[in-house]
Amino acid sequence: MTPTVVLGPVSRGALVGALTAAALGVGFVEMRKNAGPATDSDRWVQRTTAPDYRDRHVVFGFRRDLVRAGDRVLLVDDWADTGATAVTARQLVEDSGAQWIGAACIVDGLTDARLRHDLPLRALLNIRTL
Numbered sequence: 001m002t003p004t005v006v007l008g009p010v011s012r013g014a015l016v017g018a019l020t021a022a023a024l025g026v027g028f029v030e031m032r033k034n035a036g037p038a039t040d041s042d043r044w045v046q047r048t049t050a051p052d053y054r055d056r057h058v059v060f061g062f063r064r065d066l067v068r069a070g071d072r073v074l075l076v077d078d079w080a081d082t083g084a085t086a087v088t089a090r091q092l093v094e095d096s097g098a099q100w101i102g103a104a105c106i107v108d109g110l111t112d113a114r115l116r117h118d119l120p121l122r123a124l125l126n127i128r129t130l
Contacts, residue, residue, distance in 0.1 A: 001072055001101045002024070002026075002072065003024065003026055003072050003073060003074035003101055004026055004027065004070075004071045004072045004073075005021075005026060005027045005028070005029055005066075005067055005071045005072070005073045005074075005098070006018075006020050006021035006024065006026060006027070006028050006029070006073075006074050006075075006076050007028075007029050007031050007062070007067070007073050007074070007075045007076070007089055007092075007093070008020075008021075008028065008029070008030055008031065008075070008076050008077065009030075009031040009033070009060065009075075009077055009085050009089065010030060010031065010032055010033055012077070012078040012079075013031070013075075013076060013077035013078055013085075014030045014031075015078075016076050016077070016078055016106065017030075017075075017076035017077070018030075020074075020076045020104070021076075027066075027071075029062050029066045029067055030062065031060050031061070031062050031075075031089060031092070032060065032061060032062060033058050033059065033060060034058070034059050035061065042063045042064070042065065043063070043064040043065070044061045044062065044063055044064060045061055045062065045064050045067075045092050045095045045096055046059055046060065046061030046092075047059070047060060047061070047088045047091050047092050047095070048060075048088070049084040049085060049087070049088045050082070050084045050087065050088075051082065051084065052081070052082055052084045052085065053081040053082055058084075058085075058088075060085070060088050060089065060092065061092065062092065064096065067092075067093060067096040067098045068096065068097070068098060069096070069097035069098060070097075070098070070099075071093075071096075071098040071099065072098070072099045072101050073093045073098050073099065073100055073101060074101050074102060074103070074104060075089045075090070075102070075103040075104070076103075076104050076105070077103070077104075077105045077106075078105060078106050078107065079105055079106065079107045079109060080103070080105045080107070080108050080109060080110050080115075080121055080123065081109045081110065081111065082110075082111055082112070083110055083111075083112060083115040083119070083121075086103045086115070086119050086121065087115070087119075089103070090103075090119065102119055102120045102121065102122065103119045103120070103121045103122070104121070104122050104123070105121065105122075105123045105124075106123065106124050106125060107123060107124070107125050107126075107127055107130070108121065108123035108125065108126045108127065109126075109127035
């Protein structure tokens with residue numbers, strides 16, 4: 001399934017996500033950390049992650065009007081470790097009424113192998129090969 005929107009978490013995910021969106025000829029949305037309605041007057045969707053690789057809970061979000069019902073959304077990031085960012089991204093996409101089609105990253109270091117199937121996640125490299 002082809003995405004209509006690529007979602008990229010700040011900061012490196014925004015870089016590889018924007019490049020992926022440009023290559024596919026689709027829209028790009030930056031998923032920001034700890035930013036939101038206080039930074040502008042637009043409506044935002046936000047969610048807090050489960051603990052990440054540093055045992056932090058991060059609030060991610062984006063402007064609600066950037067991901068719409070009917071969009072097919074692919075998350076692109078540099079690295080997957082706990083999967084917390086991707087799981088939160090999926091929740092944000094679903095909160096927006098859009099369709100989650102999966103996640104892609106450069107390095108798969110997932111600690112929970114079930115997430116590869118559940119998200120689904122595809123990667124260029126697995127951490128075991130580095």
